[in-house]
Amino acid sequence: WPLRAQWADGELRLGGFDVTQLAATFGTPVYVLDEDDFRARCAAWTTAFPDADVHYGGKAFLAPAVVGWLRELGLSLDVCSGGELAVAQRGGMPPERVVFHGNNKSVAEIERAVGWGIGCLVLDSFDEVERVARAARGCGIRQAVMVRVKPGVDAATHAAWATGGEGTKFGLSMASGEAAEAVRRVLAEPSLELVGLHSHIGSQIFDLGSFGTAAERMVAFLRAVEHEHGVAIGRLDLGGGLGVHYLPGEKEAPTPAQLAEVLRAVVPEDVQLALEPGRSIVAPTTVALYQVGTVKGRYLSVDGGMSDNPRPATYGSAYTAVLASRTSDALPADFTVVGKHCETGDILVDGIDLPGDVRPGDLIAIPCSGAYQRSAASNYNQVPRPPVVSVRDGVAREIVRRETEEDLLRLFV
Numbered sequence: 001w002p003l004r005a006q007w008a009d010g011e012l013r014l015g016g017f018d019v020t021q022l023a024a025t026f027g028t029p030v031y032v033l034d035e036d037d038f039r040a041r042c043a044a045w046t047t048a049f050p051d052a053d054v055h056y057g058g059k060a061f062l063a064p065a066v067v068g069w070l071r072e073l074g075l076s077l078d079v080c081s082g083g084e085l086a087v088a089q090r091g092g093m094p095p096e097r098v099v100f101h102g103n104n105k106s107v108a109e110i111e112r113a114v115g116w117g118i119g120c121l122v123l124d125s126f127d128e129v130e131r132v133a134r135a136a137r138g139c140g141i142r143q144a145v146m147v148r149v150k151p152g153v154d155a156a157t158h159a160a161w162a163t164g165g166e167g168t169k170f171g172l173s174m175a176s177g178e179a180a181e182a183v184r185r186v187l188a189e190p191s192l193e194l195v196g197l198h199s200h201i202g203s204q205i206f207d208l209g210s211f212g213t214a215a216e217r218m219v220a221f222l223r224a225v226e227h228e229h230g231v232a233i234g235r236l237d238l239g240g241g242l243g244v245h246y247l248p249g250e251k252e253a254p255t256p257a258q259l260a261e262v263l264r265a266v267v268p269e270d271v272q273l274a275l276e277p278g279r280s281i282v283a284p285t286t287v288a289l290y291q292v293g294t295v296k297g298r299y300l301s302v303d304g305g306m307s308d309n310p311r312p313a314t315y316g317s318a319y320t321a322v323l324a325s326r327t328s329d330a331l332p333a334d335f336t337v338v339g340k341h342c343e344t345g346d347i348l349v350d351g352i353d354l355p356g357d358v359r360p361g362d363l364i365a366i367p368c369s370g371a372y373q374r375s376a377a378s379n380y381n382q383v384p385r386p387p388v389v390s391v392r393d394g395v396a397r398e399i400v401r402r403e404t405e406e407d408l409l410r411l412f413v
């Protein structure tokens, strides 16, 4: 199944720890992140793209500890909000290694990023060209920027994660001439320095051909801009989006090395590539552990749910689950793993074979839980959010602590 894990006496072990031990120490639900796996996945990207600038897409999951690992491993960071910027700062990421995205950065966010000395802002509208230029003038600096371009590539993925087509809110259209106009305006602003062009065609993409097509169009556009203005644009940032497999037996996910092969055939050597993988680095590193509370017919209720994993309810995303705390010889039965929230859509796994004698107190593990889960978790029903525990070399530590009811009550006036 899609996880680097061992089993001992029928019990799942993560980073050298039995899951019962982890549950006893940290409680449930809990996300357990294998730090060595995270590091290995980062290394797979930097090895596949030795000359590129690899930015980790912080939206997938971010914590100061993660920022520390990235810093050590030579990766950069992509942030898309003031909050993510604050985590980057707390984690000690040098500002020049941070890129700021988003289709509606506030003036305050822009001023803060520019004032901090951020490496680059990705401009997503004409308004932003002006706003960032003004902020840079205010600081008396020349700010490095990229222009986000819609390459007109409709990659096969969930509609909510497709961002390369004309219909998306992100970026400026290459086809309509909007992107070329944005470039003109940037080049006319003395306080802005156009260091590159950016595109991100979407997330959870398996078809490498879509990345190749986007790269081809972006290279052609970059050359056209260089020709029109007589400038050299050194960098092409092609975003993130490489898919991962969530279910056992699914088609193998494409690797960074395979993506590199596709892009190398298209992107000339004088253009520096940048990439922004999020999910493909962090999703497979993490297991979500839950405790079974009740078993009622085919409904197996666990102590978390749609607040800690909104993906099945939001997108219909499929996951697998296993009984992680013991062996069982019981015949398998078909269960629906549900949470504790007040709606019928609060389903984590819709239809999964688990031993028929699964009972309260058992631990259920859901692999591939590292991306867009803790980072997208909510407090629906006033449920505090679970901690993230990293395991490595016989050490297990909370890198995000468990939220408490006190944390929640602190917000009320």
Ligand code: LLP
Pocket: 057, 059, 060, 078, 101, 161, 200, 202, 203, 204, 239, 240, 241, 242, 276, 277, 278, 279, 280, 311, 371, 372, 376
């Ligand atoms: N760069 C940009 C500009 C992005 O918008 C994203 C993701 C990434 C990089 C990282 O993409 P990745 O390598 O993780 O695919 N909440 C959804 C996914 C939304 C993706 C948002 N943008 C989910 O739960 O699947």
